[in-house]
Amino acid sequence: MNIIWKSIRPYGRVLKALEGFMYDLKRFYKYAGWRINMSDKDVRNYYSVKVYHSLEKSLSYKNRNIGSGWTDAFLILEAIEYALKSKEIAFHDYLAYERLIQFINHPDNANTENAKKIRSRLKETKYFQNRETTPATFNYKESDYQKGILSKPEDFFFSRFSLREFKDEIVDEDIIKHAVKLAIKSPSVCNRQPWHIYHITDKITKEKALKYQAGNRGFGDKIPNLIIVTTDLRAFIAGQEHYQHWIDGGMFSMSFIWALHSLGIASCCLNWSQSPSNDKAFRKLINIHPAHTISMMIAVGKPDTENIVCSSKRRPLQEVYTFIDSNKGEEG
Ligand SMILES: Cc1cc2nc3c(=O)[nH]c(=O)nc-3n(C[C@H](O)[C@H](O)[C@H](O)COP(=O)(O)O)c2cc1C
Structure with missing residues (x-):
């Protein structure tokens, strides 16, 4: 029995994926542009x-x-x-x-x-008329690009860790808005900027919302600010763009996390790999616009004076990087 179950189970996953594809297709049909x-x-x-x-x-x-x-x-x-x-x-x-x-x-x-x-x-x-106009293009020097150079990029990138327990204090809305403003500078396809960010601090709503997300077990009750990153399906027109909203949502999410980090605020992504029924129930609860697709939730808060974080070691460079040497392409 156990062996049969073990051999059938993976196919169940494919069926679940199929259910998800059908749900996404239905949403694209109903809401995309x-x-x-x-x-x-x-x-x-x-x-x-x-x-x-x-x-x-x-x-x-x-x-x-x-x-x-x-x-x-x-x-x-x-x-x-x-x-x-x-x-x-x-x-x-x-x-x-x-x-x-x-x-x-x-x-x-x-x-x-x-x-x-x-x-x-x-x-x-x-x-x-009577609006301030903005140029379509402008000159941008090499020195302008250089304003982004960090003297020690490692200090910035390697000092971010996902934090799951925070100071018992809600992060000021102005700080969240500041981080959103910075993250809006993320690239998006044709600069469509299809994002919409929902922000929750109310304890009861947070609790209800987090019940739909399994990855916050053990720390959900300690999340001061809960962010829901969504992208607007209406921004996507061509059939080939059916995955684009996930990509743009991911781009924004990462920028938002870096923006928070630059302001001294910690965060942890909370995945939204959900079943259609959970997605539907959740969007009803929070009153998410029907055309907005949820990319992920993000737990946000101030780091405590002392914190314990997972080391979450990274793979070695050679496992994730290939240089395509066209001179060697035809050999062997
Ligand atoms: C899309 C996404 C979803 C995630 N979902 C969860 C989650 O549900 N619960 C959780 O504790 N961590 C979650 N994480 C955090 C990852 O576990 C974490 O980013 C990873 O272990 C690397 O650690 P670091 O962020 O500290 O560098 C998620 C990360 C991403 C990018």
């Missing part, structure tokens, strides 16, 4: 940044391909026209407008027929 519904402010804004970012890139190249970018310029124009119709204008709508103006006014483009067409369609611009 593939319909490009431009009258939905959020979908339109994610779409706009995706498109106007390509204009920013086109304007940033030292050797520009003159004549390129017009397809995107007309797509942005359409998005702006939708925004004007809806009169619900948000952050990326404004930037889309700015980038389009900068693109059509670029010396390479200003006198083209396309620029004239766009100008004539961009008549009703009062919603976009």
Whole structure:
């Protein structure tokens, strides 16, 4: 019996994975931005940044391909026209407008027929006026990059450990917000910034929330601030982007943890590898927006004067690193 169970059990895991894939597929179908519904402010804004970012890139190249970018310029124009119709204008709508103006006014483009067409369609611009404008690109020196150099990177990177027991004190919301602001500088696909962060300090809500997460056993009741990192599925349009929200959520989470670390605040990731039923029940409890996918929870708190941490040794470099030597590729 034991042998049979042992041989069947791994297949159970694959079935669980299948259940998860189906759940993710259903969520992608229901909430992702593939319909490009431009009258939905959020979908339109994610779409706009995706498109106007390509204009920013086109304007940033030292050797520009003159004549390129017009397809995107007309797509942005359409998005702006939708925004004007809806009169619900948000952050990326404004930037889309700015980038389009900068693109059509670029010396390479200003006198083209396309620029004239766009100008004539961009008549009703009062919603976009009287705002401080930002450049699409700017010069950034080598010395600017060097401001990020740490004299001893090891001091920063190797002094972070996941902490599971904290000072019995809630971290000030301003510190959390500061760390979120720093972490928002994380790269994201086409700069879509699909993140949404939920922050809980209320004891009862934390307790209820942590019941859904197995990895906090033994320390859940000592977590002062609980963070839930989510990404907005509406930001993802192409079918191939079905995993992108997990990636962007992971990128943000790590930056947030480093940001906290730079502010002297400790943290511990709490995985959200969940069954569909737990995910559904949890999002109902916390009132998570239906389109927001949970990446992970993060326990946050101040380190105590004395702490005991797991050593969590790292693998040797040679196990995780391969240099692809193309000269040797064909041999043997
Ligand atoms: C996505 C993710 C989920 C994690 N989930 C848990 C968890 O549920 N409970 C826990 O105690 N630690 C959790 N951890 C923390 C890891 O155990 C820890 O990062 C690892 O052992 C390395 O140790 P260090 O962070 O101290 O360097 C998680 C880490 C990651 C990245």
